[in-house]
Structure formats: structure tokens, C-alpha cells
Amino acid sequence: MAHEFAAVIGKNITVVGGQIEGSDNLLIEGVVESKINLDAKLVVGAHGQVSGEIEAEQLEVQGTLDGNITVLKIATLSTASQVSGLLKSPRIVMEDGAVFSGRLEMGTGLEKGR
Amino acid sequence: MADASIFGPGTVVKGEINGEDRVFVRGKVVGTIDIDSAAVVEPSAFVKAKVSAKEVEISGTVEGHITGFSKVEILPGGRVVGNVKTARILISDGAVLKGLVDMDLGEG
Numbered sequence: 001m002a003h004e005f006a007a008v009i010g011k012n013i014t015v016v017g018g019q020i021e022g023s024d025n026l027l028i029e030g031v032v033e034s035k036i037n038l039d040a041k042l043v044v045g046a047h048g049q050v051s052g053e054i055e056a057e058q059l060e061v062q063g064t065l066d067g068n069i070t071v072l073k074i075a076t077l078s079t080a081s082q083v084s085g086l087l088k089s090p091r092i093v094m095e096d097g098a099v100f101s102g103r104l105e106m107g108t109g110l111e112k113g114r
Numbered sequence: 115m116a117d118a119s120i121f122g123p124g125t126v127v128k129g130e131i132n133g134e135d136r137v138f139v140r141g142k143v144v145g146t147i148d149i150d151s152a153a154v155v156e157p158s159a160f161v162k163a164k165v166s167a168k169e170v171e172i173s174g175t176v177e178g179h180i181t182g183f184s185k186v187e188i189l190p191g192g193r194v195v196g197n198v199k200t201a202r203i204l205i206s207d208g209a210v211l212k213g214l215v216d217m218d219l220g221e222g
Contacts, residue, residue, distance in 0.1 A: 074207070091207055091208070092205055092209075092211070093205060093206065093207045094203055094204060094205035095204065096202060096204045097202075098203070099217050100203065100215045100217060101215060101216065101217055101218070102214065102215060103213065103214050103215070104211045104212065104213065104214075104215055105212050106209075106210050106211055106212065107193070107210035107212070
């Protein structure tokens with residue numbers, strides 16, 4: 001399963017503080033409390049617990065994520081995911097069973113419609 | 115299903131829609147929708163109202179706060195500007211939501 005990811009933060013790894021940036025797909029199964037800036041896909045795995053200021057091209061959440069989250073293409077919140085904070089993404093898919101608390105901003109040109 | 119209400123594409127309702135049975139909106143509603151079963155906002159619909167129902171299904175446009183006591187589903191083409199309060203939420207790719215999501219209802 002991990003082969004599509006060039007970078008993996010495993011279950012028993014904790015990263016606190018600092019910044020993670022790069023252009024490889026990243027799978028997080030551990031605990032991360034950092035700023036993340038990724039020109040690729042970020043996956044928060046079922047065991048992952050991530051909080052911080054997050055920017056990624058694509059996002060998929062199966063675990064827990066909290067923070068100010070900006071996604072450039074598409075964010076998928078899978079069943080059993082728990083996400084809180086501000087999530088901005090042009091496209092968002094939320095599956096049944098996903099729990100979200102906070103603010104969603106999606107699509108473009110919404111302000112004009114008001 | 116036979117008891118469902120349908121507000122057709124040419125219909126404009128200004129005011130309150132209250133009731134027990136399913137409501138399908140294909141036209142325009144400005145005001146309040148408060149029903150005990152499902153409210154379905156179809157692709158041609160424009161709803162500028164506070165919507166509360168057991169289940170809310172949206173493939174049209176809603177501007178206003180939505181409460182879905184058991185479920186809110188936003189389908190492709192659905193466009194919501196407003197806050198959503200519900201126990202379960204489903205958002206399809208192609209749907210748009212701008213607002214706060216509060217999912218505390220189902221945790222009691």
C-alpha cells in the first residue's frame with residue numbers, strides 16, 4: 001500500500017514543530033504537529049493524527065486532521081475521518097461517516113453569487 | 115411518496131412551508147422550509163430559506179442555514195451558501211458548500 005508514497009511518516013513517529021515541505025506524495029500514519037506545505041498528495045492514514053497549517057495539492061483523510069487547511073485540487077474526507085478547522089478546496093468529497101466540524105469553503109466565485 | 119408535495123419549476127413560494135411529508139422543490143422558495151421528513155432541493159431549484167427537515171438532499175441552490183436532523187446530502191451540482199447542522203453529512207464531488215458545518219447533533 002505504501003508504494004505509491006515516496007514519503008511515509010509511520011505509526012510510531014511523532015513530528016512536532018517546524019515545517020514539512022516537498023513535492024512527493026506523503027502518507028502520515030503517526031502524529032504530526034507541524035506546518036505542512038506539499039506540492040503533491042497528502043494522505044492522513046487511519047492512524048494519523050495531524051494538526052497545523054496545511055497546504056497540499058490533494059488531500060485524503062482517513063484519520064484525524066485539525067487546522068487551517070488549504071487544498072489546491074481536491075480534498076476527500078473518508079469514512080471514519082475526523083476533521084476540524086477551516087478547509088478550503090475547490091472540490092471536496094465527504095463520505096458518509098466522516099465527521100467534520102468547522103468551516104468549509106469550496107468552489108470558486110461563490111462570493112459573486114451573494 | 116403519494117403524499118409528497120412538489121413545487122414545480124415555475125412556482126415561486128414566499129413564506130413558510132411546514133408539514134410532515136416529503137417536499138420536492140423544483141422552483142423558487144424564499145422564506146422557511148420546516149418539515150418532518152425529507153426536503154429535496156432539485157437541480158432547477160433556488161431556495162433562499164432556512165431549511166430544516168429530517169433529511170435534506172440538495173442538487174440545486176440553497177442560500178440559508180440548513181438543519182438535517184438525521185442527514186444532509188449535497189449532490190453534484192448542489193450549491194449551498196450557509197451553515198449546515200446535521201448528524202451525518204455526505205458531499206459528492208461536484209457539490210459546493212460554503213459555510214460552517216456543525217455535526218454535534220448525533221453525538222447526544
